[in-house]
Amino acid sequence: MKRFDCMTKLAAMLSDELVILSLGASVDEWYNAAPHMRAASLFQQQLGCVTPQAFGLAAGLPHRRIVSLDTDGGMMFNLGILATLGNEQPKNLFVVVWDNECYQSIGGPPTHTAFGRVDIAAIARGAGVPHAYTARTLEEFEDHCRKGLAAAEPYIVVAKVAGAVQPDIRRKHSDGREDKYIFVRHVEASEGITIMGPSEHN
Amino acid sequence: MQQSAVDAVIRGLKRAGVSIVCYLPDSLFKELYPALDADPDIRTIRVTNEGEGAAICGGVFLSGKRAALVMENSGLRASVEPLARMGLGAGIPVVMLMSYRGDMGENNWWAVPHGVTMEPVLQALRIPYVVEREEARIEQAIVDAYELAYASYYHTAVALSGSIVR
Numbered sequence: 001m002k003r004f005d006c007m008t009k010l011a012a013m014l015s016d017e018l019v020i021l022s023l024g025a026s027v028d029e030w031y032n033a034a035p036h037m038r039a040a041s042l043f044q045q046q047l048g049c050v051t052p053q054a055f056g057l058a059a060g061l062p063h064r065r066i067v068s069l070d071t072d073g074g075m076m077f078n079l080g081i082l083a084t085l086g087n088e089q090p091k092n093l094f095v096v097v098w099d100n101e102c103y104q105s106i107g108g109p110p111t112h113t114a115f116g117r118v119d120i121a122a123i124a125r126g127a128g129v130p131h132a133y134t135a136r137t138l139e140e141f142e143d144h145c146r147k148g149l150a151a152a153e154p155y156i157v158v159a160k161v162a163g164a165v166q167p168d169i170r171r172k173h174s175d176g177r178e179d180k181y182i183f184v185r186h187v188e189a190s191e192g193i194t195i196m197g198p199s200e201h202n
Numbered sequence: 203m204q205q206s207a208v209d210a211v212i213r214g215l216k217r218a219g220v221s222i223v224c225y226l227p228d229s230l231f232k233e234l235y236p237a238l239d240a241d242p243d244i245r246t247i248r249v250t251n252e253g254e255g256a257a258i259c260g261g262v263f264l265s266g267k268r269a270a271l272v273m274e275n276s277g278l279r280a281s282v283e284p285l286a287r288m289g290l291g292a293g294i295p296v297v298m299l300m301s302y303r304g305d306m307g308e309n310n311w312w313a314v315p316h317g318v319t320m321e322p323v324l325q326a327l328r329i330p331y332v333v334e335r336e337e338a339r340i341e342q343a344i345v346d347a348y349e350l351a352y353a354s355y356y357h358t359a360v361a362l363s364g365s366i367v368r
Contacts, residue, residue, distance in 0.1 A: 020261070042264065046287040049257040056261020056269065059222055059247065080250025084258075088247060176292035180264075187264060195266040199353060 001138055003098050004166035006159050007033035009142045010096070013149055014067070018187065020044060020054040021069035024105035025165040026098055030069065032169040039186040043172065043179045048077030051095055055085060058093040061191065065092050065149060072099040072113045072158075075120055079127070085154045086128020094148040095156040099134075100163045108163055121158045132156040203233045207337045207366050211299065212241060214344030218297075219268045221245060224255035228274035230301035230367040238272070252277030256284045260294040268297075268348065275300040275320040275361060285327060285357055295351040295358070299344065302333060302363035320361065329357045335364030 003026060011034035019041040021030055027043050034041065044050060054068035075082075075097050085093070101114035112118045124132035131148075135141040135157050148155035174182070184195050211234055215223070224247045227235045239246050249255035252273045262269035271281070278300060288294040303310075304317020324331045330350055334343050340362065347358040 044287075045291060046257070046284060048253070049260070049284045049287065052254050052257030052284075053261035053264070056222075056258035056263075057265050058261075059245065059258070060262045060265020060267035060269075078251075078254055078257075080254050083250055084247070084254065176287075180292045180294060184264060187266065191266065193266040195264070196352075196355065 001136060001141065001159065001161050002164065002166070003100065003159070003161040004029045004033055005138055006098075006141050006161060009138060010034075010145050011037060013145055016190070017065045017067050017149070018042075018057060018061070019067045019069060020050055020057065022050045022071045022074045022098075023047065024071065026069065026071065028169050028171050029166050031172045032166070039182050040190075042183040043174075043176070045176055047074050050074050051081045051085075052078065054095070055081065055088070055090060055093055058090045059088075061187075062092060064191075065094065067149075068093065068095040070095060070097050072097060072101060072111045072120060073103050076112050076118075079123060082124045082127035082129060090154055091152045093154050094145075094151065095154065096145075097156065097158040098161055099158050100161050102163050104163055104165065121156065124156045129154050129156055132158070134158045134160060136160050203231060203367055204337070205233070207340060207362075208234050208237045210337055210340040211344065212237060212244075214341040215270055216243060217341065217345050218348035220270050220348075221267050222247065222259075222262050222269040223272055224249050224258050224269060225272040226250075226252050226255060226274075226277055228301055228303075230274065230303065231272065234272065252280040253282075253284045256281040256288070256296050259296045260284070260288045263294055263296070271296055271298045273298070273300050274316065275303055276316045278320060278323055278359075282323060282327065285329070289327065289329075289357045293355040295355050297347050297351045298357065298359040300359060300361050301367050302361040305333075305363040307364070307368065324359055327357070329359055330354075331359040331361060333361045333363055335366060337366055340366065
């Protein structure tokens with residue numbers, strides 16, 4: 001199963017959602033798989049921070065569906081967030097974990113999930129998130145996305161994807177700071193709120 | 203903490219517009235945590251480590267709500283990676299309220315590293331901070347920390363010490 005194909009399926013289901021996603025090659029893949037979601041996606045570079053940030057966003061906007069596109073390396077970096085989701089039970093958070101069993105962006109050394117013992121979905125269930133599943137086919141992934149985007153409790157799908165990156169895709173040119181401004185202005189416009197307002201004096 | 207100091211913290215958070223508090227409990231703020239839990243205007247989120255709490259606070263910032271990360275100052279060390287990434291890499295601010303373990307008067311050997319490292323770590327991250335030891339200054343210090351964080355879009359910190367926490 002290719003991550004880019006999964007992204008294309010997920011992107012087709014999204015319109016009003018907000019997305020936080022992880023570092024690495026998945027950034028450029030999402031940028032191309034979901035061009036209509038670029039302003040609604042925060043491209044972050046933080047191992048272990050993606051799902052916690054998405055949960056914070058979900059806590060602040062409980063009426064809005066939030067999607068976390070995390071990774072096996074990112075989730076293993078901070079497993080505690082699964083226990084926090086288990087206790088807090090956000091009704092509006094759908095988490096995808098791209099599990100390619102390697103640290104792809106640095107050339108592919110294995111993560112802990114590469115040896116057939118570590119099961120992130122099982123860890124999530126043990127942490128109090130019963131709707132945590134592993135998808136190995138595109139059909140399974142699409143079905144979990146449909147359910148996860150409609151669920152009224154936290155829903156996690158661990159997508160077992162190949163280590164290959166989609167070739168010949170356009171690179172994103174913006175950095176983390178520009179991405180934040182784009183995302184915040186999108187949230188402001190779509191929610192009718194002010195997050196980064198004017199100074200007292202100009 | 204005296205009840206009056208707990209009340210001052212909560213007044214400051216409310217004046218600053220805070221509606222979500224992430225915390226990992228500690229002994230010096232022992233009385234503060236249940237008071238935050240009981241406050242109808244504040245949602246508390248218990249976290250497994252302070253770095254996770256910092257990241258959740260960053261997400262709350264993106265929603266337009268205001269969050270606080272409340273912890274012992276040892277939690278600052280656990281938060282350095284997400285704070286550096288969010289603050290220096292993206293300009294996503296986190297406001298921290300921490301108890302100052304290891305300050306003058308500390309009588310626990312295990313707390314000494316917290317005092318040795320807190321200010322150098324804050325300075326290494328270029329995080330503006332104040333150390334308050336007088337209850338009368340708590341409320342305004344918290345309000346001021348939010349003013350600066352939302353002008354700079356960078357982290358700020360308030361550490362409470364002295365008679366406030368002993």
